[in-house]
Amino acid sequence: MTICHDRIEVGTKGKGLYEITDEVQSKIDKCGVQSGTTTVFVQHTSCSIVIMENADPTARRDLEDFFDRLIPEDKDYFEHSSEGSDDMPSHIRMVLTRTSETVPIANGKMQLGTWQGIFLFEHRRAPHRRKVSITVIGE
Amino acid sequence: MTICHDRIEVGTKGKGLYEITDEVQSKIDKCGVQSGTTTVFVQHTSCSIVIMENADPTARRDLEDFFDRLIPEDKDYFEHSSEGSDDMPSHIRMVLTRTSETVPIANGKMQLGTWQGIFLFEHRRAPHRRKVSITVIGE
Amino acid sequence: MTICHDRIEVGTKGKGLYEITDEVQSKIDKCGVQSGTTTVFVQHTSCSIVIMENADPTARRDLEDFFDRLIPEDKDYFEHSSEGSDDMPSHIRMVLTRTSETVPIANGKMQLGTWQGIFLFEHRRAPHRRKVSITVIGE
Numbered sequence: 107m108t109i110c111h112d113r114i115e116v117g118t119k120g121k122g123l124y125e126i127t128d129e130v131q132s133k134i135d136k137c138g139v140q141s142g143t144t145t146v147f148v149q150h151t152s153c154s155i156v157i158m159e160n161a162d163p164t165a166r167r168d169l170e171d172f173f174d175r176l177i178p179e180d181k182d183y184f185e186h187s188s189e190g191s192d193d194m195p196s197h198i199r200m201v202l203t204r205t206s207e208t209v210p211i212a213n214g215k216m217q218l219g220t221w222q223g224i225f226l227f228e229h230r231r232a233p234h235r236r237k238v239s240i241t242v243i244g245e
Numbered sequence: 246m247t248i249c250h251d252r253i254e255v256g257t258k259g260k261g262l263y264e265i266t267d268e269v270q271s272k273i274d275k276c277g278v279q280s281g282t283t284t285v286f287v288q289h290t291s292c293s294i295v296i297m298e299n300a301d302p303t304a305r306r307d308l309e310d311f312f313d314r315l316i317p318e319d320k321d322y323f324e325h326s327s328e329g330s331d332d333m334p335s336h337i338r339m340v341l342t343r344t345s346e347t348v349p350i351a352n353g354k355m356q357l358g359t360w361q362g363i364f365l366f367e368h369r370r371a372p373h374r375r376k377v378s379i380t381v382i383g384e
Numbered sequence: 385m386t387i388c389h390d391r392i393e394v395g396t397k398g399k400g401l402y403e404i405t406d407e408v409q410s411k412i413d414k415c416g417v418q419s420g421t422t423t424v425f426v427q428h429t430s431c432s433i434v435i436m437e438n439a440d441p442t443a444r445r446d447l448e449d450f451f452d453r454l455i456p457e458d459k460d461y462f463e464h465s466s467e468g469s470d471d472m473p474s475h476i477r478m479v480l481t482r483t484s485e486t487v488p489i490a491n492g493k494m495q496l497g498t499w500q501g502i503f504l505f506e507h508r509r510a511p512h513r514r515k516v517s518i519t520v521i522g523e
Contacts, residue, residue, distance in 0.1 A: 107246045107385045109419050109522060111490050141248050143284055143380055145421055145486050149497030151437040157344045159290040159336050164325040168333050169340060171322060176315075176454075183449060186442040194446050197437050201447060201481055203340055205435045205500075208284050208347055208486055210380040212250050217378050219288030222344075239495050241421055241488040243382065243521065244248060246385045280387050282423055282519055296483045298429040298475050303464040307472050308479060310461060315454075342479055347423050347486055349519040351389050356517050358427030361483075382521065383387060 110137035110242040115235050118228040121174075121192075123158060123166045126238065127223045130209075131216055133240045140214045142244015146224055147206040149237045152196035153228045154203035160223025173199055173229075196229035203227060211244055249276035249381040254374050257367040260313075260331075262297060262305045265377065266362045269348075270355060272379045279353045281383015285363055286345040288376045291335035292367045293342035299362025312338055312368075335368035342366060350383055388415035388520040393513050396506040399452075399470075401436060401444045404516065405501045408487075409494060411518045418492045420522015424502055425484040427515045430474035431506045432481035438501025451477055451507075474507035481505060489522055 112133040116124055130146055148155045159165045177195040184194040207224060210217040218224075226236055251272040255263055269285055287294045298304045316337050318330040325333045346363060349356040357363075365375055390411045394402055408424055426433045437443045455476050457469040464472045485502060488495040496502075504514055 107523065111419065111488060111495075141250065143382065145488060147486070147488055147495070149495065149500065151435065151497070151499050156340050157290065158340060162325055165333060165336055168323050168325045169337055172316070172337050175322075177450070183453075184446050186440055186446045194443060197443055198447055198450050201434050201436060201505075204343065204482065206486055208286070208345055210250060210284060210286055210378050217250075217286070217288065219290070219376070221290050222288065227340075237497070239488050243421065245246065280389065282521065295479050296429065297479060301464055304472060304475055307462050307464045308476055311455070311476050314461075343482065347425070347484055349389060349423060349425055349517050356389075356425070356427065358429070358515070360429050361427065366479075384385065 107245055108139050112240045114238050116226045116238060118234050118236060120231050121228055122170055123225040123227055125160060125223050125225050130224055130240055134211060134242055137242040139211060139242045139244035142211050143208050144211055145206055145208045145241045147239045149239060151200055152230050153226060153236055154200050155207050156203050156225055156227050157207055157222050158225050159221050161221050192231050199229045246384055247278050251379045253377050255365045255377060257373050257375060259370050260367055261309055262364040262366055264299060264362050264364050269363055269379055273350060273381055276381040278350060278381045278383035281350050282347050283350055284345055284347045284380045286378045288378060290339055291369050292365060292375055293339050294346050295342050295364055295366050296346055296361050297364050298360050300360050331370050338368045385523055386417050390518045392516045394504045394516060396512045396514060398509050399506055400448055401503040401505055403438060403501050403503050408502055408518055412489060412520055415520040417489060417520045417522035420489050420520060421486050422489055423484055423486045423519045425517045427517060429478055430508050431504060431514055432478050433485050434481050434503055434505050435485055435500050436503050437499050439499050470509050477507045
């Protein structure tokens, strides 16, 4: 069995989806595992990892707008507001989505569907550098 | 270590939950792993994999109705509408739920609770054939 | 390869987040795996496993309040109500969050970010004993 741990950093510039599919695959290539799984795990509680449609940018904008409507900022019902009006909504968005994705690997490639991409979903407005841990297990 | 990759196809006839627990277990049986994990991963962005209560059909209908109210179709705020009014809501439902589930295996069986079943959650109205990848890792 | 299966039980006293990070780490310590992953899986359909901000209790209260507003109890549109008014909302909360989390392990420790904790998210009002399965795979 081979286990590889690696990391990528994603520079974000405000809310939205940032595709990292190629960066993840390049870490799998470097590891050399042909068959197994990879777990893509983000080490923060104000952004998410999601698999999403990667073809049409309008689908990503509609997704972002939906989350803005579902969890509006500046609501007086938020008690946890010392870190900014987008902080508490960012934690809720994270809980409603995912902290990690586990993807099968066969023949050295992630077995994603045609339209699936892996994205870091940023929930904060200010620029951040996000640490994403990539673990590959297989042979 | 043993790693098995297999696949099932699920024919769907409209929105709703389609149980696949037995099909997943039969792929684990075929693989022969007694101890480890299985990752059930759907290769599409307009349906989901979820674990849900498998006893009472009314619980599944209530769940479907809730999602219809939370993400209504035919809203003019959706820009991504060229593939039908149920397409953009289907991507949002997928992001709010899950693309995969990872389940422990002991004594050759998935360690599900009494009322847990694995379901493909279809978000489109038209019939589809959905590809579900099943990876088993263990010994 | 080493595979360990273990279990913790969490006694809950109503809705809310119950941190289990230390209990999970102690099971990894007991297993002795230095490099790999752990899958924390709850065997119920009316509570969830989530990773959440573990520093500020107000963030957890705001999260709980958000879910109470998003999926209110006692709505007459729920057909599945024989087990109490908080039962159907509990299944919806579970589908909107997660049944399991998979976390990388390096140098014997979970690779959580500074503010990340693992929580059992209870969705029922009555006290429960919740079974959480912990699987460690690695070497």
